[in-house]
Amino acid sequence: xxxxQPVTRFLDELASSAATPGGGSGAAIMGALGAALVSMVxxxxxxxxxxxxxxxxMRDVLADAEALRQRLADMVAEDIAAFNGLMAxxxxxxxxxxxxAARGAAIQHALRAATEAPLACARACAEVIxxxxxxxxVGNRNVISDAGVGALAAxxxxxxxALNVDIxxxxxxxxxxxxxxxxxxxxxxxxxVPLSEQAIALVKSKL
Numbered sequence: 001x002x003x004x005q006p007v008t009r010f011l012d013e014l015a016s017s018a019a020t021p022g023g024g025s026g027a028a029i030m031g032a033l034g035a036a037l038v039s040m041v042x043x044x045x046x047x048x049x050x051x052x053x054x055x056x057x058m059r060d061v062l063a064d065a066e067a068l069r070q071r072l073a074d075m076v077a078e079d080i081a082a083f084n085g086l087m088a089x090x091x092x093x094x095x096x097x098x099x100x101a102a103r104g105a106a107i108q109h110a111l112r113a114a115t116e117a118p119l120a121c122a123r124a125c126a127e128v129i130x131x132x133x134x135x136x137x138v139g140n141r142n143v144i145s146d147a148g149v150g151a152l153a154a155x156x157x158x159x160x161x162a163l164n165v166d167i168x169x170x171x172x173x174x175x176x177x178x179x180x181x182x183x184x185x186x187x188x189x190x191x192x193v194p195l196s197e198q199a200i201a202l203v204k205s206k207l
Contacts, residue, residue: 002080003073019087024079024118027160028072031125034154035069037146038062038131041139054138065131068124072157075121079164082117086110111171115181118164122185125158126192133199141206148203155196162189 002010002021010029014021042062045051051058089106093099132151139147165185172178 003076020080020083021076022079022083023160024083024121024164025076027118027125027157027164028075028079028121029157030153030160031075031121031128031157032069032072034125034128034132034150034152034157035065035072037150037153038065038128038135039069041135041143041147041150044143045135045138045140048140051138051140057134057138061131061134065128068128068131072121072124072128075117075124079117079121082110082114086114107171108173111168112174112177115165115168115172115178118161118168119181119185122158122161122165122188125154125161126188128154129158129192129196129199133195133202136199136202136206144203144206148200151196151199151203155193158188158192158196 002013002025010021014026039062042058042065045058046055046062086107089103089110092103092106094103129151132147132154135150136144136147162185165181169178169181172181
């Protein structure tokens with residue numbers, strides 16, 4: 001699993017001339033980092049006497065953040081698989097009319113998967129932003145800046161995932177699916193980006 005290798009090796013592979021890992025994997029990693037920072041704030045709030053009133057809530061936030069961290073980490077490999085599937089489809093033979101039809105169908109199927117992967121990442125990042133906001137509101141003030149960094153990382157991941165949706169939808173022949181992806185992505189950006197900015201502003205107000 002690529003996610004289990006040393007960070008330096010992942011960065012080397014990201015910087016290389018290989019097509020994968022790429023921006024989609026980077027987005028997933030950024031989202032996972034955001035979730036991990038939310039977990040950190042929770043872990044440094046739970047068990048503290050001054051935060052006893054919010055301990056149960058912080059445990060819930062922690063559970064959600066950890067689930068999202070794992071989900072986003074898994075998306076690194078999922079994004080690579082989706083892109084590799086698309087490249088394999090483009091590499092299919094196109095000598096006969098039958099070849100061309102089969103290749104076209106395979107490309108469209110792979111494009112759909114390559115669009116769904118970053119869209120799923122964007123959804124998860126929007127959830128991380130919500131959790132970072134709650135961590136900023138009631139979490140341990142001694143690590144409040146980490147809630148802000150979590151919100152920033154999740155916003156960057158969300159916007160990065162959006163770019164990976166944007167690059168694929170123009171090639172989709174299923175216009176209804178393409179428009180649904182655009183609409184959902186626009187809605188996620190419209191709601192989650194301002195919320196992340198609110199979380200960052202809240203953090204700054206507490207510093």
